[in-house]
Each structure stands twice: as structure tokens, then as C-alpha cells.
Amino acid sequence: MKLKSIVLGLSLIALPALAQTPVYLDVNKPIEERVEDALSRMTVQEKVAMTHAQSKFSSAGVPRLGIPENWMSDGPHGIRAEVLWDEWYGANWTNDSCIAFPALTALAATWNPDMSALYGKSIGEEARYRNKNVLLGPGVNIYRTPLNGRNFEYMGEDPYLASVLVVPYIREVQKNGVAACVKHYALNNQEIHRGYINVKVDDRALHEIYLPAFKAAVQQGGAWAIMGAYNQYKGEHCCHNQYLLNDILKRDWGFDGVVVSDWGGVHDTKQSIFNGLDMEFGSWTNGLNWGASNAYDNYYLAMPYLQLIREGAVGTSELDDKVRRILRLVFRTNMAKERHFGSFGTEAHALAGRKIAQEGIVLLQNNRNLLPIDVRQTKRILVVGENAVKHMTIGGGSSSLKVKYEVSPLEGIRARVGSSAEVIYAPGYASPAVAEQDVKGAKAEQKEIDPVALRNQAVEAAREADVVLFIGGLNKNDGQDSEGNDRASLSLPYEQDALIAQLAAANPNTAVVILSGNAVAMPWVREVPAIVEAWYSGTEAGHALASILFGDVNPSGKLPFTFPARLEDNSAHALGEYPGDSINVSYNESIFVGYRWADKQKKARPLFPFGHGLSYTTFAYGKPIADKKTLLPGETITFTLPVKNTGTREGQEIVQLYISDKKSSLPRPVKELKGFSKVHLAPGQEKTVTFTIDKEALSFFDDTKHEWVAEPGKFEALIGASATDIKGVVLFELKE
Template sequence: MKFKRMLLGFSFLIGVPVLAQTPTYQDVSKPIEERVKDALSRMTLEEKIAMTHAQSKFSSPGVPRLGIPEVWATDGPHGIRPEVLWDEWEQAGWTNDSCIAFPALTCLAATWNPEVSHLYGKSIGEEARYRKKDILLGPGVNIYRTPLNGRNFEYMGEDPYLSATMVVPYIKGVQENGVAACVKHYALNNQEFKRHTTNVNLSDRALYEIYLPAFKAAVQEGGTWSIMGSYNLYQGIHACHNKRLLQDILRDEWGFDGVVVSDWGGVHDTEQAIFNGLDLEFGSWTNGLSDGTRSAYDNYYLADPYLKLIREGKVGTKELDEKVGNILRLIFRTSMNTGKPFGSLGSPEHGKAGRTIGEEGIVLLQNTNNLLPIDLNKAKTIAVVGENAIKMMTVGGGSSSLKVKYEISPLDGLVQRIGSKAKVVYARGYVGDPTGEYNGVKSGQDLKDDRSEDELLAEALAAAKTADYVIFIGGLNKSNNQDCEDTDRAALELPYAQNRVINELAKVNKNLIVVNISGNAVAMPWVKSVPAIVQGWYLGSEAGTALASVLVGDVAPSGKLPFTFPVRLEDVGAHKLGEYPGNAGELAQSTHAGDTINETYHDDIYVGYRWADKEKIQPLFPFGHGLSYTTFAYGKPTADKQTMTADATITFTVTVKNTGTREGQEVVQLYISDKKSSLPRPVKELKGFKKVKLAPGEEQTVTLTIDQKALSYFDDAKHAWIAEPGKFEALVGSSSRDIKGAVPFELR
């Protein structure tokens, strides 16, 4: 009779009921490393191999026998990609996978606000969690080396300190949702032209000082759970299985304990993938996959070829256990994390977050005679000109193309905000890319216009002549050879004859505002003829509302440029020194797509403002530049000590006062200048910043503290960071070229 009294969850030994024990790997109370070890001990060789490569376009297998779930990845970093079919790039046709598009990461970097970066990460992480994604393929932190890089809009600018500071809160916000951030593209993905075959050569000093700091911060400060390898080669080896990058630096020097994910199609060799630090292989174009064979994924480099080498005794299983251990650790942090929140998708809160990010990132580049903000009490007619006023920008750009719940265009945002206060008239002005389908996502727009360039211009001029304000909204778009993955821009100049339109508009209306929508710098030969210029970025779902709120003055602009706007390409080191986009001789002799092209970074550590400072070049707009609708006065900066020792810190203090008539935000920037060094150093380098909000007449004291790290350079010969005793200077200002005060100090 006692056996009839058995309860669920009990087992019996000699008639005595005993609680069934939860396997260690399933016990969330146990340390993750114990769970990883236990799960590994229960897996077969075949199960382990299966976990190291994809089973579909965006997923890899778990271990169904043990209840270990699959890993699902999704493209970011600006919104959650719509679902595609299991084994094809075609859209799956879901009706519940529309997302909120957040501003592109150039805009996020332009906020210079770590709190806003955390809001971004938290919000996009909630959308990824709701969609049951385990890995968000973003953010990107590759350095802006040339304004022609088609993928710059996905990154955080030219400065390693700014990128490092802004990426950390984004990662933390994402991973609070039990979703792994996957920081990309590691490393040296600084151009899209021949991205699969460009072999990058550069000094260790440039590597460590310029191109790695944001990745290092992502690992050591952000605690990112995954890293994505890049397509290019470094020292002759592809980055997705490059021992120097993945083993020596990422794991041995930085202590990374997460998963290294290949970019889709970034793997090229089985043995290198085994021994050089890759964990999870996605998207390889092996024989079979391109032909649609059912067993295509078994042909991946870390699939049957790996299994065959083990069975033949040619390689051991030590590396396999390390890879699977890393993947299991990721699974326990994400899909098997029982404490993670539920997330949310397409919520009003996420729309509001996107608008906030956009408003803080918009940069007022020029505002002659305080033309902006638009005075709606005086404006009766406002003429809006330009294709980018109506073109959807959430669609296109490559893997970051999104299917959005909604997108408010700049024209619609202005009409909604202005309402009945003024008449808004629209003229196309130019025709750029009228298509509306990218990466399988259809915008639903048909922007075809067969009118000639002259006809379009005539219509725009007619509208402009009688308007109180003219707002030209142009720039780039996310089509090939503009701001788009897998292609670089053809030139620095604006496409589609926009310069002609802007020049002619300036002749007929002195109240001309140019809004440049782009993720890259553009040439502005008309800069002296246009009183107001705004850098508008790709602003996502709330593009129109964010832009309108700044143009009419609901919000004072507070963005600062995260990269330098050069006057011409020759003002950029990568172009002046002649090797972008690769060795000219090799480019000329290249006969097929697989030819490797070598590119040497002759600009070395002198990227962006560092190059402009060194060569004494006046940029169009400098790094860190951005105006407001109010004004700020800086006091004299001071330091808490004149001499610091190697193990100490030094704090700089400056007062900032809002001397205008409205509230605004200012970014106080701290640059450090080494007055005498054994090795050449930049004139100055960003080492601190703080964004402060001030009411009219309000004054705040801003403090910025640095330590020895901020004074250090990387010594190639010693393979070490060196803080050399001597004289330094702290430069405090509102941009890299607008320095308000200097404080000398010494390191002993």
C-alpha cells in the first residue's frame, strides 16, 4: 500500500522515498563553472561537434537529449532583424516581428552620454529578449579611419576613448535582459571594399592604442558574453580564426570567457578554426549550402571535417571541450537563465527611448545669426526640399536593415509638430535611390520620379522663393556605395547633384537650413553660403519627431561629433598617405575576387583629429564639435595637485555656466598632452568627458579624474603600456579645437 502513496518528484531505494536530484548543469544555484563541467561530462563527441556550428541561418544546436536549448542570434545593433526562413535569406513572412528602430550607433556616440547608452542597450535588449533571442549581434566599435567606409554608421566614431566609454553601458543594458551582446567586428574592419580579402598591416602601437581599446573595455568593463570576428585578414590570417587576436590578446591578455562567433562566411580553414580561438561558426559558404543540400551545415569547417580529424586521431578534444564549455557558459547566462525578465517589443517606452537618443545625438554644426530654432510665431510658410525628407531609412544598409513597426519621416515629423501654425510645402529637389526593398525587407515606398534634374530643381526653387524658411533634407542613404555594408562610398561629395540644389537654394532664400542625414562625414563646398547646418544621422523609428523637436526648439541640440569632418579626402591620413583601399599594385593586378590585397596603415596612431592636429589641418568641423541654442562660459580649470605619482590620480575641476536664456546641455571634454616623450605622441588625446544640463544662469562645477592609464602609450618594443615621467598638460574644452583652458602638471 505504501507504494500507492508515491509522490511526483520522489524515487525509492529499498522502499525509502528519496528526492530525485536535479543534475548539476540544470541547477541554477550552482556556480556556472560547475554546471559547465557537469554538462560536458554528459555529452557525446557528436553532440559537442554539433554545438560548434550553425544548424540554420541564425541558430546553432543545443543538446535535446539533455534539455540544453539551441542558441538563437539576431542582427542588431539598431533593432531586431525580422525572421528569415530556416535555411534561406528570404523573409519568413511573420506578422509579429516588427520592431522599434533605434538611431544608428554614430548617433548614440554623438550623445556623449553613457546614461543614454545604457538606455539604448536596455531597450534593444528588451526587444531581443521578447523575441527569444540569445545573442544580439552588436554593438559595433570599429574605428572610423576613413569617411568612405560604408559601415561607419554602425560604429561609434574615430576615438578609442569615446568608443570604449560608450560601449560599456550599452553592453550592460543588453545583458541585463539575459541576452548576450556580441561586440563586433573584431578587429580592424575599417573598410568594406574587399573586406573578405584585405590583409591589414599595422604597428602594434596603432593596434593597441587606436583599434583595440573599445574591444578591451567591452570585455573587461562591460563583461560582454560574446565577440564577433571580422572578415578581413590580419598578419595574413583571417580574423575569425586568428591566434594573435583571439587567443593571445582576447583570452590570454584580457581574460575573455565568452563565445567567439564568426561573422557569417568569415571562416576559411578547419585547423585554424580549431586551434586559433573560434567557438561558434555561422554562415560558411561550404559546398552543399550554396546548392541547398540538406546536410549543408555538416560541411561547415567545424562540423564533419572537425569530427573526421578527431576520429582519425589527427587532433584531440581539448580545444573542442573549451569551445563547447564557452558555448555552455553562454547558454547558462542566456536561454537557461531562469531569472531573466520577459522583455517587450514595439512598446511606447521604446519609441520614447529612441526619440530621446535621437534628440541628444543630433548635432548643430553651424547656426549663423541664430537662424535656428525656427520661430513658429513668424513663419507662415516652410519649404522642405530633398528626398531624405520622405525616404525610409530603417530599410537598407545590409544586415542592419529592419522591418519596423513604424517610421516617422522628417517631413511627417515637421508637419505633425508645426500643425496649423505654418504651411509646410514639399519639393523633391533630387532623385536618389527610389527603390524600397533591401535584404528582403520591403518599405512599401515607390519613390520613382522621371522628371529631369532641371525640372526637380525648378520646382524646389519656386517653393523656396516664397517661403520664410527652407529646410533641405538630404545627405546619404543606406544603398550600395553609400552607408551600406559590403560597399564603400565612391567619394566624399554628396551624391545625386545635391550640391547644385543647395547652392541654388542659397541664392533665392537666406533662411536656408541644411540637414545632413548620414552616418559619415560629407564634403560641404557650400558651407559659407548656408547659415544653418544640422547633422541628422539615421534616427530610426522616431526620426521625424526627434528632428522636428530640435529644429523648432522644443529641445536644444546637445550632440557632439564623434568623428572629424574633413574638408577633402586629402585631409585624412588614410588617403593622404596613399594606401586606402589597399596596395595599388595588387589592386591593379587582381584578377578575381579571392585575391588577397595588402593594406598598410601608414597613418599609424594618427587617426581623425590626431592626424589633423599633427599636420595642422583645419577641419570642416572638428571632433567633439556641436553647438547649442544657448551659450556656456567656462571658468579657469584647476587641478587638485601639480604632481602625481604612478599609483595616484589627479582631478581637474572647471566651472561651466549657462549664459543664455534657455536650458541646454554641454559636454565638457578633457584632452591630455604629453609635452615631451621618448616616442612620438599625438598633440592631444581625449581622456575624459562629462555631459551636464544647465538651466539659464545655472553654474556647475565639473570634475574629471584620470590616472596613470590616461598618460600611457604602448611601447612596441617592450610590449607594455608606459607612463613616462615628465611634464603634461590637461586641456579642457568644448571640442578638440575649442580649448577653454589648460592646466600643467607632472608625473613622477
């Protein structure tokens, strides 16, 4: 109530000087009328002030008119702790500890739009309660290389999967009166040289691979904000890029929201004025030796912009367009007719995060049915690995969170097992300590690490255990899964590979749990019976993992990206253009990203393919049929097939539809994902799964015509359990 009163109080200040209530204050009026009314009452100085930051995470309103400030918050996985006005460091509030939700790779692994909607609703409520009107997320950059340090913030390698999942997230966030700011637009696929690398990519790959999720966010999700990327495209920084922002985003897609710069992503005043940027954040200035009392006056869209207007060097039409968009944002969010108060740090949000994590955890391998563990027949469980106790909500860059609580895997396992069995812990390996990034002057507590001693201790304990649960992977340290840097290799860090091999030799009942946002190499894959990918699962990580390991929940997640056996099996590395020469990076693989590239390789099979994920039950696919043999423009074609749970446990299966163009004028992938359905089945239950597609699903981007084209000819609908596990094929034809 207090924050609401402040806003109303500011509004009332303006009223005595006005003949009647301004239109912009009338929430019953159409937003566009309100925008034009407010714009007509603003001075040039007030307009310019709205286009740039006034603190690390806020921009100015118009106090004279009762128009409130805009407050942004990282990030896509939880609402970041409050920071000091002018610094990145935490403000040490005592009431800003949030619920951490699973990383977006975990959400993508659910393959479930309902989970995306639950995620958006929950995080939107948290943002609203903290009075943030812009949430800096979600991220939808495509997984091009498994070395990208920021892949854990994105939704995988396939543009269709990312497009389907981003839409409900956005819609549910924005129902709370909070704008979703979709990032990082566009081609931000590596952290090395990210601030200036110029991406060279052909038009087909741009439109078929890297833009569809952003387009869906705008045209289907109705996103109110887009964040520009750090990198360059066509020799212009993406935060002020004529082609990406003005031509594609605003003209072609009809985007009516605001373009927000990434923090420090702005480099030039005139380009910012003319090339599509609306709000500037994070530009470097210390406010001291530049001769301004307010450091933010030195931003590119601050005094330099105002000075150009005063000199007559630029007009104000571009300024008015920026401010219209910002006012539209304000009236959609913190001056909306209906804006609930939200909720923060609640049990409901924690349980929502747990449910999302449970649906996203992927059972990669389960030989001898080692999992789930039956505690009635197990006396001693050995848990090995630093990741079993390390907090994963801290670190990683801008997604680092200050959480209300975090259940570690070890805590979750012990809580689940109770007194039914003895749970022993051995670290097995250790990573270097790092300082908390949001604490000013924080220093890492130095520790001596003897990897051989740690490994030997764990291996000896493994000989005496009934089951060994190794919990390792990556960990959000610099050079692992973290903003600002990429991984050095596909291998697990901190000598984990040697440890896993020795544990497996000491105890054949060894299950490996990987916590990561990236694929990892597994030289020990044939030596361990069970492997689980558990991602970064947030506040309830330990409980979610334990529910899968002990069979309380049947795993139903599937991989949103390919796990290559070797780094050279990834197209960005096979074709030798990563990370570029520090000036340019060429995407020589074009449209052949992820499984599209793997399908072309006759010898190198993936370690685990896109769409792969096992269950504790079994499913039988019936023969798919189509409702017609030919498709005419303007028509749809529907494929149906029965899917039956043939096992003894209830479970969920993700049925995937791929389309293959048998002959085309331009090279096309062997197949492309064009539909999926997550179906829940009780033991013995059978359901019919239906997919309906139209001509658009058969199209490719013709870069010579610069348009989407569906060429008449023969196609195949391939329905399967993964990109390599095809259960049925239906041939059909597109007619003129």
C-alpha cells in the same frame, strides 16, 4: 510562456534516465559547475554540433539533455525580421516589426553613458521578447576613413569615447539574459575587399587606436560574445586568428565568452579548431552537390571537424574549450536563473529612441540664429529633399529593419507645425530606386529622374518661402552608407551640392539637415546660415528632428568624428593607403587617426572638428585648477572648473578633457581625449565639472617593450568644448 514551456519540456525528457537532478539544470549552482556537469554528459557528436550553425541564425542545443538552441539576431540598431531557415529572405511573419533605434553614430554623438545604458536596456528587452539570446552588436570599429560604408554602425574615431559608451550598452543588454556580441574584431575599417584584405598596422596603432574599445567591452562591459571580422591580420583571417583571439582576447584579456564568426568569415577547419573560433555561422554551402542531406554538416566545424577527431588527427581539448564557452553562454542567457520576458515594439522603446536621437543631433552651424524656427513668425516653410520622406530603417545591409513605424522628417515637421504655418514639400532630387533586400524576388520600381526639373521646381518654391529646410545627405543605398561597399567620394550624391547652392541663393533663410553616418563635403558651407547633422535616427526620427528645429529641445550632441574639408585631409587618404591593392592595406598613418592627424596639420583645418556641437544657449568656462602639481605612480590627479549657462535657455554642454604629453621618447599625438562630462544647466546656473585621471591616462604603448608606458615628465590638461576649442590649460608633472 510557450517558449519557456518548450525548454522545460526538453529538460524533463532527460530526467527519467538520470539518478538525480543534473547539476547543469540546477540554476542555483555556480555556472562553472553546471558547465562541467553538462560537458561530461555530452557525446563528441553533440559537442561538435554546438560549434556550428544549424540555420542562418541559430545553432544546435542538446535536446537529449534539455539544453536549448542559440538564436542570434542582427543587429545593433533593432531586432531584425525573422528570415527563412536556410535563406536571407524574410519569413513574412506578421508580428516581428520592431522599434528602430538611432544608428550608433547618433548614440556616440550624445557623449552620454546614460543614453548608452537606455539604448542597451531597450534593445535588450526587444531581443529578449523575440527569444534571441545573442544580439549581434554593438559595433566599435574605429572610424578611419569617411568612405567606409559601415561607419554608421560604429561609435566614431576616438577609442576612449567608444570605450566609455560601449560598456553601459553591453551591461544593460545582458541584464535581459541576452548576450551582446561586440563586433567586428578587429581592424574591419573598410568594406572594399573586406573578405580577404590583409591589414598591416603597427603595434602602437593596434593597441592604442583599434583595440581599446574591444578591451573595455570585455574587461569592463563583461561581454559574453565577440564577433570576428572578415579581413585578415598577420596573414590570418580574423575569425580564426591566433594572435587576436587566443593571445590577446582569451589569454591577455581573460575573455571567457564565445567567439562567433561573421557570416561567411570562416575559411579553414584546422585554423578554426586551433586559432580561437568557437561558433561558425554563414559558411557557404548549398547542401546538394556536396552530398549531404543537411547543408550545415558541410561547415568547417561540422563533419570535417568530427572526421579529424575520428581519424585521430586532432584531439578534443580544443573542442571541450569551445563547448565550455558555448554552455557558459547558454547558462548566462536562455538557461539563466532570472530572465525576464522583455517587451517588444512598445511606446516606451520608441520614446527611448527619440530621446537618444534628440541628444545625438548636432547643430554644426547657426549663423544669424536662424534656428530654432519660431512658427509664430513663420507663415510658409518649404521642405526640400528626398531624405525628408525616404525610410532610412530599410537597407544598409545587416542593419536593415522591418519596423513597426517610422516617422519621416516631413511627417515630424508637419506634426509639430500643425496649423501654425503652411508646410510645402518639393523633392528637389531623387536617388535610384532599390529593391527591398529581405524580400525574395523583390524588384525596384523604375522611375524616370530629371534632376534639372526637380531642382528648378524646388528653387522656384524656395523664393516664396519664409524658411527653407533642405533635408538630404546619404541614404543607405549601395555605395552610400551601406554594408558591402564603400562610398566613391566625400561629396553628397544625386547632385545635392548644386541644389543646396541654388536654394541658398534663392532664399537666405535656408537650413541644411544632413542624414548620414559619415562626414560629407560641404562646398556650400559659407552660403547657408544653419547646418544640422541628424544621423539615422530610427523610428522616431521625424519627431526628434522637429523638436530640435523648432526649439522644443536644445541641441546638445557633438561630433564623434572629424569632418574634413577635403578627403585628402583625412590621414588614410593623405598617406595614400586606402583601400590598398586588394591584397594588403597598410595603415601608414599609425596612431594619427581623426583629430590626432588634424592636430598635426598646420594649414588644413577641419570643416568641423571632433567634439564640435553648438547650442541655442551659451556657456562660459571658468579657469580649471588641479588638486596637485605633481602625480606619483599609484596616485590620481583631479581637475575642476566651473561651467555656467550664460544664455536664456536650459541646455547641456559636453566638457572635454584632453591630455598632452610635452616630451616623450616616441611620437605622440598633440593631445588625446581622456575624459568628458555632459552637464545640464538651467539659464544662469553654474556647476563644477570634475575630472580625475591616473597614470594610465598618461600612458602610451611602447612597441619596443610591448607594454604600456607612462614616462615621467610634464603634461598638460586641456579642457574645452571641442578638439579645437580649448578653454583652459593646466600644467602638471608625472614624477618617478
